[in-house]
Amino acid sequence: MVADGQLLEEQQIVADISGVNFDPEAPLLEVDDLHVEFRLREGVVHANNGVSYTLNKGETLAIVGESGSGKTVSAQAVMGIIDTPPGYITKGAARFRGVDLFTLDEEERRAIRGERIAMIFQDALTALNPVFPVGWQIAEMFRSHRGTSRAEARKYAIELLERVRIPGAKERVDSYPHEFSGGMRQRAMIAMALALGPEVLIADEPTTALDVTVQAQIMELLDSLQGETGMGLILITHDLAVIAEVADRAMVMYAGEAFESGTIDEIFESPANPYTLGLMESIATPEQKGGRLIPIEGSPPDLRNIPRGCPFHPRCRFRQEICVEEEPALRELGGGRASKCHFAEEVVKLDRS
Amino acid sequence: MSETRDRAKGPKTRQTELPGIPPHETEPAPRLPPLEIPAPGEYDDATQKEPVAGPPASLWSDAWADLRTNWIFLISAAIILLFTVMAIAPQLFTSANPRECFLSNSLVRPSAEHWFGFDLQGCDYYARTVYGARVSMSIGVTVTAFAALLAVIMGSLSGYYGGWVDAIIARLTDIWFAIPTILGGIVILSLLGTRGFFQVAFVLIILGWPTMLRLYRSSVISVKEQDYIEAARALGASDFRILSKHILPNAIAPVVIYAAITTGVIISAEAALSFLGVGLQLPAISWGLMISGAQVRILQAPHLLLFPGIFLSLAVFGFILMGDALRDALDPKSR
Numbered sequence: 001m002v003a004d005g006q007l008l009e010e011q012q013i014v015a016d017i018s019g020v021n022f023d024p025e026a027p028l029l030e031v032d033d034l035h036v037e038f039r040l041r042e043g044v045v046h047a048n049n050g051v052s053y054t055l056n057k058g059e060t061l062a063i064v065g066e067s068g069s070g071k072t073v074s075a076q077a078v079m080g081i082i083d084t085p086p087g088y089i090t091k092g093a094a095r096f097r098g099v100d101l102f103t104l105d106e107e108e109r110r111a112i113r114g115e116r117i118a119m120i121f122q123d124a125l126t127a128l129n130p131v132f133p134v135g136w137q138i139a140e141m142f143r144s145h146r147g148t149s150r151a152e153a154r155k156y157a158i159e160l161l162e163r164v165r166i167p168g169a170k171e172r173v174d175s176y177p178h179e180f181s182g183g184m185r186q187r188a189m190i191a192m193a194l195a196l197g198p199e200v201l202i203a204d205e206p207t208t209a210l211d212v213t214v215q216a217q218i219m220e221l222l223d224s225l226q227g228e229t230g231m232g233l234i235l236i237t238h239d240l241a242v243i244a245e246v247a248d249r250a251m252v253m254y255a256g257e258a259f260e261s262g263t264i265d266e267i268f269e270s271p272a273n274p275y276t277l278g279l280m281e282s283i284a285t286p287e288q289k290g291g292r293l294i295p296i297e298g299s300p301p302d303l304r305n306i307p308r309g310c311p312f313h314p315r316c317r318f319r320q321e322i323c324v325e326e327e328p329a330l331r332e333l334g335g336g337r338a339s340k341c342h343f344a345e346e347v348v349k350l351d352r353s
Numbered sequence: 354m355s356e357t358r359d360r361a362k363g364p365k366t367r368q369t370e371l372p373g374i375p376p377h378e379t380e381p382a383p384r385l386p387p388l389e390i391p392a393p394g395e396y397d398d399a400t401q402k403e404p405v406a407g408p409p410a411s412l413w414s415d416a417w418a419d420l421r422t423n424w425i426f427l428i429s430a431a432i433i434l435l436f437t438v439m440a441i442a443p444q445l446f447t448s449a450n451p452r453e454c455f456l457s458n459s460l461v462r463p464s465a466e467h468w469f470g471f472d473l474q475g476c477d478y479y480a481r482t483v484y485g486a487r488v489s490m491s492i493g494v495t496v497t498a499f500a501a502l503l504a505v506i507m508g509s510l511s512g513y514y515g516g517w518v519d520a521i522i523a524r525l526t527d528i529w530f531a532i533p534t535i536l537g538g539i540v541i542l543s544l545l546g547t548r549g550f551f552q553v554a555f556v557l558i559i560l561g562w563p564t565m566l567r568l569y570r571s572s573v574i575s576v577k578e579q580d581y582i583e584a585a586r587a588l589g590a591s592d593f594r595i596l597s598k599h600i601l602p603n604a605i606a607p608v609v610i611y612a613a614i615t616t617g618v619i620i621s622a623e624a625a626l627s628f629l630g631v632g633l634q635l636p637a638i639s640w641g642l643m644i645s646g647a648q649v650r651i652l653q654a655p656h657l658l659l660f661p662g663i664f665l666s667l668a669v670f671g672f673i674l675m676g677d678a679l680r681d682a683l684d685p686k687s688r
Contacts, residue, residue, distance in 0.1 A: 079586075079587050081583060081586045081587055085516075110589055110591060111589070112589075113586070113587060113588060113589035114587070114588035114589025114590075115589060118587070118588055119584075119587035119588070120584075121580055121583070121584055121587075122580075123580060126579060126580035126581060127580040127581050127583075127584040128581055128584070129581045129585070129598075129599050129602075129603070130581075130603065131413075131602040131603055132598075132602070140598070141588060144589075144590060144591075144594055145589060189584070192588060193588060196589075
């Protein structure tokens with residue numbers, strides 16, 4: 001097994017992408033002022049309006065927000081899997097090790113996908129090809145990217161299934177996706193994403209389709225795999241409770257923009273944005289038993305027609321005149337924290353007990 | 354986890370009751386015996402000893418298991434097998450030479466020795482009917498195979514890439530759809546000087562592919578939207594690999610079903626063209642030509658029409674039945 005493990009690592013040595021000079025000193029992933037829009041018949045949907053974040057090696061960044069806040073789109077833009085048309089990246093950069101991915105051609109981008117930046121999806125049942133055995137699909141990663149022989153690739157597939165803790169990997173390698181339980185499918189998907197030893201893993205709502213106990217296991221698995229490999233992990237979720245244990249930093253998104261960013265502890269301890277506060281309050285807790293959940297009233301804005309001023313003002317309970325008139329900037333609050341609110345300081349000081 | 358929940362605790366300042374409605378009295382929960390909580394890892398979903406059930410079942414192996422017990426499939430397979438063997442080795446069915454004719458036997462009725470009688474030229478009609486299978490089967494299979502190949506290639510491009518590629522291909526098929534197969538066949542074939550196997554096959558291919566293309570194209574479009582295609586792209590699969598490994602196996606089923614039926618339709622189209630005198634030409638041996646020759650003497654020698662007609666109908670029936678059986682097996686929802 002030890003020898004096999006070494007073999008797998010040899011396979012995982014990153015392939016050279018000729019003509020692209022990565023700077024090993026640069027941050028792993030740096031998204032800068034990303035603007036993405038979808039030009040539909042019904043109008044232009046502004047899905048991302050200046051999203052910026054940095055991900056370092058070994059770090060876990062959570063991107064949190066409601067459905068339609070643009071979290072997935074920002075990840076798809078980084079992966080280069082936005083369909084054009086209708087989707088267009090109109091502005092901004094995504095620098096991987098100092099190289100702006102948006103300036104690369106399709107062939108170079110494809111060489112980065114899976115090799116250096118990989119992604120897993122919400123529903124692993126639909127993200128696995130139903131007509132091929134799970135092991136075959138993992139082996140395919142090696143065969144297509146590395147030209148590994150069929151027999152050898154199969155061996156790596158079994159090893160990867162063991163690594164994501166699927167028991168009886170040898171027997172299950174020939175099973176089809178529908179023969180796996182939800183948790184095992186997500187594990188298999190993770191195995192596939194990790195096959196080539198990527199430096200960045202983007203997990204798009206990896207636990208949303210799973211039940212609560214399995215959710216915890218998958219998060220634990222991601223956490224420990226990150227510890228083993230030192231990769232950067234981006235966790236996209238709408239569920240704050242999911243990320244509390246594993247994320248280092250979080251970015252809260254609303255209407256295609258970052259509303260707040262900071263370390264996970266700071267954000268949980270004292271949110272600096274009314275939207276974050278609202279998200280926090282809407283988590284069900286045992287103390288509220290018998291009471292009502294406190295939702296954020298209203299619904300997310302139509303991204304074709306984002307409200308003037310602060311995009312959150314129609315739903316904000318602290319709304320003032322200025323919020324309707326003037327859009328707040330994402331302001332640094334010191335210590336790596338930032339919040340897009342005119343009254344960030346006041347919100348931080350809010351007594352929440 | 355509990356720490357998280359504490360931190361995420363909501364404020365108590367908000368009203369949780371509606372005015373005028375008395376607060377809801379929560380009854381104290383009955384005390385339950387303490388739960389035995391398994392150690393972490395023990396309740397892991399992956400460690401549950403789910404039985405690894407038998408050999409893994411794929412769509413195609415499932416379909417095969419289905420087909421083996423389906424009598425419609427067995428009958429159609431038997432018919433197709435019979436005609437295939439007849440096409441490859443007609444000698445197995447008759448020792449007579451279909452081209453050895455004696456005018457003295459002209460239009461002799463069927464008898465115990467010569468089951469199907471003789472035609473106008475005095476050739477053994479059974480032998481000719483058996484040898485006629487070769488043309489029909491090979492035209493049917495060749496045309497369907499090439500049309501399917503064209504449909505898969507063009508349908509992949511059109512369905513997967515969309516945009517102007519799709520627009521061009523779609524308009525092209527629109528134009529083609531406007532041409533009725535037989536009419537188009539008559540026009541094109543009468544322009545060609547010689548009309549042998551290849552000319553007829555060619556015409557039927559170019560007239561037959563648009564429907565299959567449409568079918569495969571729409572199948573590609575629905576498969577393309579699936580998450581596993583996006584996942585494959587996100588993990589660095591090339592377009593060719595996505596089309597061949599991820600889309601093709603998931604999108605081909607309707608084409609397979611349609612191809613079986615098409616084979617039958619093409620066989621009858623060849624017969625129709627030959628009957629109309631624009632298909633194969635004598636001295637080729639084909640059911641269509643035989644029926645064509647028989648029509649003028651239908652009262653005098655009805656057996657000349659009957660036997661090739663039965664063979665033709667049976668072969669077409671076999672393929673259409675096969676299409677039916679395949680549809681049932683490949684689309685379990687229709688059952």
